[in-house]
Ligand SMILES: Nc1ncnc2c1ncn2[C@@H]1O[C@H](COP(=O)(O)OP(=O)(O)OP(=O)(O)O)[C@@H](O)[C@H]1O
């Protein structure tokens with residue numbers, strides 16, 4: 058993949074996240090994804106984890122001042138067309154990151170509110186949740202919680218379609234421009250009766266996107282695999298890369314969703330690690346995936362197909 062040039066300049070994207078030594082999630086997943094999208098990737102490291110596909114063996118959080126220093130280094134000199142946040146570890150780092158974002162011009166911000174690793178290890182302190190909610194959510198152009206994260210941010214359990222919708226609206230009211238409630242943790246049974254009035258028999262993974270008052274639903278087949286380490290990181294890095302390249306928010310999400318689907322599918326038979334293996338960051342970037350707001354779209358091979366209402 059060659060570097061993408063838009064309006065005469067090399068497209069850049071920044072990830073502000075934790076390092077995963079195993080290479081499947083965090084900073085490593087983000088940089089691999091940005092590279093695959095032809096975007097020049099940069100990183101601000103918030104914490105270093107000793108981690109593999111079996112779990113997190115240790116976490117070392119960096120000083121908030123050093124996080125701020127990395128932001129200044131990168132943004133004073135190189136600048137960026139879009140940024141994303143991932144693991145932010147603690148309250149002081151969140152304040153440092155938001156201060157940095159306020160100081161420097163960052164055209165788009167994607168917030169992946171990372172809280173718990175797939176194996177159950179906490180990646181943020183409980184006291185930091187208020188700072189995440191109060192300082193970062195209002196700055197998000199796109200926020201991408203999974204169901205447990207949306208539930209923590211909204212302060213109550215989410216189990217029904219109606220509750221997912223109310224959660225998206227609550228996060229939008231708190232200031233996030235576009236809310237993506239990810240379906241990786243939804244029970245497959247909830248997909249049998251759908252808000253767009255058509256039943257789906259096969260298990261699917263549905264992402265609910267709330268943008269400018271419209272709901273758009275992105276569906277793919279649910280892949281039967283436990284190799285889903287770093288799916289959320291990879292997906293949000295793909296959205297960030299597409300925004301950096303100048304795509305609209307919905308088209309960025311459509312391409313990213315098709316990419317993560319192929320990345321999960323592509324790694325099904327990989328032999329990387331003994332636990333929750335990583336996704337295939339070498340997957341094809343399906344640039345033609347374009348959608349209109351306010352419908353339900355199925356990606357079963359490309360292009361996206363609009364489902365009957
Ligand atoms: N088994 C699966 N089959 C198809 N798509 C999936 C599957 N699991 C997750 N996805 C998709 O991957 C993306 C990430 O969703 P998920 O809910 O897994 O995020 P996450 O929990 O934040 O991920 P992680 O914590 O591993 O980084 C979403 O688009 C979701 O629909």
Ligand SMILES: Cc1ncc(COP(=O)(O)O)c(N)n1
Pocket residue numbers: 074075076077082083084106108143144171173174175176180285286287288289290
């Ligand atoms: C540094 C870092 N950031 C994010 C995740 C979440 O990914 P997952 O939920 O797949 O473990 C992680 N495990 N490590």
